[in-house]
Amino acid sequence: MGIRLNCYKFDDIVENETKADFEVTVTSEMMDQFLSICGDINPMHIDSKYAKSKGYNDRLVYGMMTASFYSTLVGVYLPGKYCILQEIETSFYNPVYIGDILTIKGAVTQKDKVLKRLAITAKIVNQNEKRISKAKIMVGCLE
Secondary structure: OOOOOOEOOHHHOOOOOOEEEEEEEOOHHHHHHHHHHHOOOOHHHHOHHHHHHOOOOOOOOOHHHHHHHHHHHHHHHOOEOOEEEEEEEEEEOOOOOOOOEEEEEEEEEEEEOOOOEEEEEEEEEOOOOOEEEEEEEEEEEOO
């Protein structure tokens, strides 16, 4: 898979300088796996003809599937191993389709030394730099 788990400790993090990003290509297999986990059978996600009849290019990728990449951002890349996801606020802007290449980006914008918490501002863009979503994430840092 080629993913390397980052191990940033709280003291390693520099506000507005510590950043991370990674890419994911959305596949039909991912959609099938997410459907089997969540059970969301809305035709916008599973029926191409239906989605097209509603004005979309094809069936829509689950928004929460794309938002799950924020968990990967903090749990693997920023800060990584010592992270506990505590809070996330997400807004969605544009649809995602199978075959889209998503870039997930995040930066630490605030450190709370008393609680050892990090505020991370994140976003997802597609291969055309179109904004898919944004998130405000709060994580605890175990070390």
